[in-house]
Amino acid sequence: MSILTTTDLGITFATESGTVDAGRGVTLHVEPGETLALVGESGSGKSTVALAAMGLLPGNATATGSAVVDGHEVVGAPEPALRSLRGSTVSMVFQEPATALDPLTRVGAQIAEVIRNHQDVSATDAAARAVELLERVGIPSPAARAKAYPFELSGGQRQRVVIAMAIANQPKLLIADEPTTALDVTVQAEILELLRGLAADTGTGVLLVTHNMGVVADFADRVAVMLQGEIVETGLVEDVLLRPQHDYTKRLLAAVPRLTVASDPTGTSSTSSARSDPAGRPDTAPVVDLRDVSVTFGRGARAVHALRGIDIAVHAGETVGLVGESGSGKSTAARVALGLVRPTAGSVHLFGTDLVRSRGRARRALRSGIGVVLQDPVASLDARMSVAECIAEPLAVHRRGMSSADRRRRVDEVLDAVRLPRTLASRAPRELSGGQRQRVSLARALVLSPRLLVADEPTSALDVSVQETVLDVLRQLQADLGFACLFVSHDLAVVQQFAERVVVMRQGGVEEQGPTGATLVHPETDYTRRLLAAVPVPDPVVQRRRRADRLAALGTVTA
Missing domain, CATH: 3.40.50.300 (P-loop containing nucleotide triphosphate hydrolases)
Structure with a gap:
């Protein structure tokens, strides 16, 4: 049945x-x-x-x-x-x-609560069962992790906790x-x-x-x-x-972006052409240049080395993809480029000026040349504002002498640029679809005509057709306006399709970097190969073989 x-x-x-x-x-x-x-x-x-x-x-x-x-x-x-x-x-x-998790309750207690809601067991037995479930879903040191709060776990570990709760009563x-x-x-x-x-x-x-x-x-x-x-x-x-x-x-x-692979022994094509680094880029100073940058949070035994001597540069009109596992340092590197995190060592030059040493009005002027698009447009747009007010907010901060009529004209211009009807300007963000909200976020990022756009997972929560539309809009805007783009993503197929160069990060360092068409098709390091092997492709026959190859390789590594 x-x-x-x-x-x-x-x-x-x-x-x-x-x-x-x-x-x-x-x-x-x-x-x-x-x-x-x-x-x-x-x-x-x-x-x-x-x-x-x-x-x-x-x-x-x-x-x-x-x-x-x-x-x-x-x-x-x-x-x-x-x-x-x-x-x-x-x-x-x-x-x-x-x-889905209560931030004020330890994860073991949350799992035990689910068990006791449906089974007549003691608190001690439920707590022991919670530890067993954490072990079953692959959480290391389950007894210790059961006493942790959700914010003390990684994203993958939190998702495993949610799965443990879901299967607690079989x-x-x-x-x-x-x-x-x-x-x-x-x-x-x-x-x-x-x-x-x-x-x-x-x-x-x-x-x-x-x-x-x-x-x-x-x-x-x-x-x-x-x-x-x-x-x-x-x-x-x-x-x-x-x-x-x-x-x-x-x-x-x-509309599905497909990862280009070096070879396919089955003879079944599951590839698309990777974007290559254009030849003849002008030999000019990069828009943003991180040199030997390190970032350490905390001190002593509890110090966390988020970045370890990384070098990243992005030129005008270029898109550089930043990829790697959670905790690899991608978002920290983006925040350093934005001036939101001060490096422990190294230098950061934005538009040829030392961002670390800049202060006051000069620093604000530098940061006015940066646009930011975040992963979650719901969280990044003020629900109390209209679409027009959300887009115009950077103008109110950095262009205080601008008249309200000029602001509205600029809002209309960027709405046209991101292919949204001007009639949406009076609506609240909650009245828009996910793809429309992300394009509003893009319009807000571009309203000051920035020279650098930092996009942190801008399409991960979007379905494939909306993702295709947003990327197409972003690509056309970059061609028209010539801004540099630092594109942070865990979707390697999207990065391969959208970026000319890619930087692969691991544990705060740069594992390898180079033209996208070479680095993600013929990687030089085992780590990048493992990263690419974990990407599922939308072909069941090819993916079945890729999964078997990946598990066999992991078995070899484990042995």
């Missing part, structure tokens, strides 16, 4: 402007031990269907049809019945572990909503191996909600494609990803 079956499931939301259909006639099933991937663009209804299966729809939502979990009807079920299902029969792994259905989006490729590969092993060992069915087609190829058995609340195509992962039938599925797959 299927562990999850939805039949003609419909979901509507009551809003101030009327009802909105988020799901129409959704029919799907998940078998024990099977993984069904639910894919589609933002707003297609993927997460809404997942929440409906948990009985977690908000108060303004109405569900019709049927959603049966392990023989229990969820639609219309009373809250006490739903509470008994959640955490025991069905559990959920959310996208952002930092928001659920029959696990719903994973973008469980690897914020993780680097090696941690992502480890999390997928963990979930794969759990499904195989316990027969747990998995409903995977994701926009990462490489993850789908690596992990899913079947795929259901959603468009505007409806499922438009369903089938085995090989059929849907290699032989799509629906036009929308074909467009979705065409």
